[in-house]
Amino acid sequence: MTHAGKLGRLAGLSLFAASLQAAEETPLTINITAGRTPQSNVDTLASVTVIDRAQIERRQASSVQEALRGVPGLGFSNNGGLGKSTSVFLRGTESDHVLVLIDGIRVGSATLGTASFQDIPIDQVERIEVVRGPRSSLYGADAVGGVIQIFTRKGGGALTPRLSLGGGSHATQDYSAGLSGGGDRGWFNVGASHLETQGFNSCDGLPFPPGGGCFVSEPDHDGYRNTGASLRAGYKLSDTLDLEGHYLRGEGDNEYDGSVFSGNSTDFVQDVAGARLNWQALSFWRMSLSGGRSRDLSDNFYNGTFNSAFDTERRSASWQNDFALSAQQRLTLGADWLDDRVDGTTAFLVDSRDNAAGFGQYQGRFGEHDITLAARRDDNQQFGGHTTGSVAWGYRFSPTLRAMAAWGSAFKAPTFNELYFPFFGNPNLKPEESDSFELGLTGEHAALAWSVNAYQTKIDRLIGFDASFNPVNIDKARIRGLELVASTRLAGWDLAGNLSTLDPENRGHDANRGNQLPRRAKLMARLDADRAVGAWRLGTSLYGESRRYDDLANTQSLGGYVTLDLRAAYALRRDWSLEGKLANLLDKNYQTARLFNEDGRNAMFTVRYAPAGR
Incomplete structure (x- = not known):
């Protein structure tokens, strides 16, 4: 097929997807992550997806990665089902090129450089915001592909309990309970959850290279258990001063196929705690002080015998000032501080480092033109100073049609493993750097809302490996992509879908130049249909990815x-519902990481008590 033919086929697929898509976001959807300040999605000069609690429950997501599945431009690599190690590739960038925040606090392993999405209890999540595209000019290191921020449940209003009891395939059990409420000045939410599954055989690995996978043959069930808890509360001290605190914890154990060197089970703890003070200092000046700590702790075992421990802790603080220069102009100035610490059974040459940064952002509207400018300077104890910036421009042709263009630079700091792991690390590594460009068009006509975004990202000084398998800054990558999202309501059905195409090309100067970056599919698409019929709520999801390489x-x-999923919910009586989900209905056998199995046909049923309007 010629290049023109491929583009024509892509355009046809895009129009087909657009004609079937439904609104996952309304014009009033607010996001905080894109600009570090609340802003309507229709005014944000960035590609943003917001997943709220209603959508999580409507789609009956049993994990954070399942809730994220199908977000435009976002791909996964999973090592064998629920609770197993999961990597995220946002717009084709590396798995450690996405910054993850929980209630504003940076989370993730300082040794691996990635967040354990699989261990974040979904029952404690209120909403998820995904910002696609570089955000280092506001957040510093790691935000090359974008930012994913998870917000825990927030209370308020009348005292309201909630309860859910679920069970399904692989002896899966899922329980949660919570209580929320509040008054004129204060509010709170407290919740607890427990998820466990017998699992299935995660890996078909062979006990020798080049077997791949886990390099062992352990044909057994690989179970998972996670007990979660969250607390979030706030109080309005005065008309100009309010205080908020939050805590989230997930702990349990994970079984996998492994060896005496890697272990085959892990006891883990993921937790994050933080607080924020907001002060309306003057009518045009709002200041916030926030800080917190996140931990990623793991004890690894082989057949019940202790093997190793890796414990990392991240402490952070922020000072942010938002100035309303006029009704159409805003200036944000602030400073961030981060301290990473590593402990465990492995002795690192350096086991801590800190980073201080200052940032600024201007947002303005002039007639039909919108503009955003941002810059940041990071000073890291290990790799020194780094400056990043971004600029975005939007133009409204009409109230229902807007174009945007953006550029942003970003960087990724090397992890502790890459720098200091014994007999492996290279302390001379430099940060990976990127430049990204994006063009977008957003419109709403009749019942159809749609958007098209095209982008290119070039990454330099990518960390690869030399002939001795030591990490060095030798690789390069060029990633081009196109995302199409649209939404409509047709014959009583809410229809939603998106199509993402990706060209993630290796640009290193070796034999792999021109190859496709591993574990990234060139085509991803999702279609959803939901409808309420009397006491019933019915839905289906169709998701697909093209071939990839490992x-x-x-x-x-x-x-x-x-894969094809079916779901249904029935309102038993006021506040009570019975939900059921049949996933991978066609029992498709597939893998997103070589020799690691994904689940076949599986079912889940849940009884839910969720009072509304109290």
């Missing part, structure tokens, strides 16, 4: 796949 040399292919 290695840099593109010799180990992972086939494309399509």
Whole structure:
């Protein structure tokens, strides 16, 4: 097929997807992450997806990664089902090129450089915001592909209890309970959850290279258990001063196929705690002080015998000032501080480092033109100073049609493993750097809302490996992509869908130049249909990805796949409902990481008590 033919086929697929899509976000949807201040999605000069609690429950997501599945431009690699290690590739960038925040606090392992999405209890999540595109000019290191921020449940209003009891395939059990409420000045939410599953055989690995996967043969069930808890509360001290605190914890154990070197089970703890003070100092000046701590703790075992421990802790603080220069102009100035610490059974040459940064952002509207400018300077104890910036411009052709263009630079600081792991690390590594450009068009006509965004990201000084398998800054990548999202309501059905195309090309100067970056599919698409019929709520999801490769040399292919999910909910009586989900209805056998199995046909049923309007 010629290049023009491919583009024509893509355009046809895009129009087909657009004609079937439904509104997942209304014009009044607010996001905080894109500009570090509350802003309507229709005014934000960035590609943003907001997943609220109603959508999480409507789609009956049993994990954070399931809630994120199908977000435009976002791909996953999973090592064998629920609770197993999960990597996120946002707009084709590396798995450690996405910054993850929980209630504004930076989370993730300082040794691995990634967040454990699989261990965040979904029952304690209120909403998830995904900002696609570089955000280092506001957040510093890691935000090359974008930012994912998770907000825990927030209370308020009349005293309201909630309860859910679920069970399904693989002896899965899922329980949660909570209580929320508040008055004129204060509010609170407290919740607890427990998820456990017997699982299935996660890995078909072979006990020797080049077997891949886990390099062992352990054909057993690999279970998972997670007990979660959250607390979030706030109080309005005066008309100009309010205080908020939050805590989230997930702990449990995970079984996997492994060896005496890697272990085959892990006891884990993921928790994050923080507080924020907001002060309306003057009518045009709002100041906030926030700080917190996140931990990623793991004890690893082999057949019940202790093997190793990796404990990382991240402490952070922020001071932010928002100035309303006029009704159409806002200036944000602030400073961030971060301290990473590593402990455990492995002795690192350096086990802590801190980072101080100052940032500024201007947002303005002039007639039909919108503009955003941002810049940031980071001073890191290990890799020194780094400056990033971004600029975005939007133009409204009409109240229902807007174009945007944006540029942003970003960087990724090397992890402790890459720098200091014994007999492996390279303390001379430099930060990875990127430049990204994006063009977008957003419109709403009749019952159809849609958007098209095209982007290119070039990454330099990517960390690869030399002939001795030592990490060095030798690789490069060029990633091009197109995202199409649209929404409508047709014959009583809410229809939603998106289509993402990706060209993640290795641009390093070696034999792999021109190859597709591993574990990224070139095509991803999702279609959703939901409808309420009397006491029933019915829905279905169709999700598909094209072929990908598991290695840099593109010799180990992972086939494309399509899965079909069905879901239904029935209102038993006021506040009580019965929910059921049948996932992977066609029992598709597929893998997103070589030799690691994904779940076949599986079912889940839940009884839920969720009072509304109290």
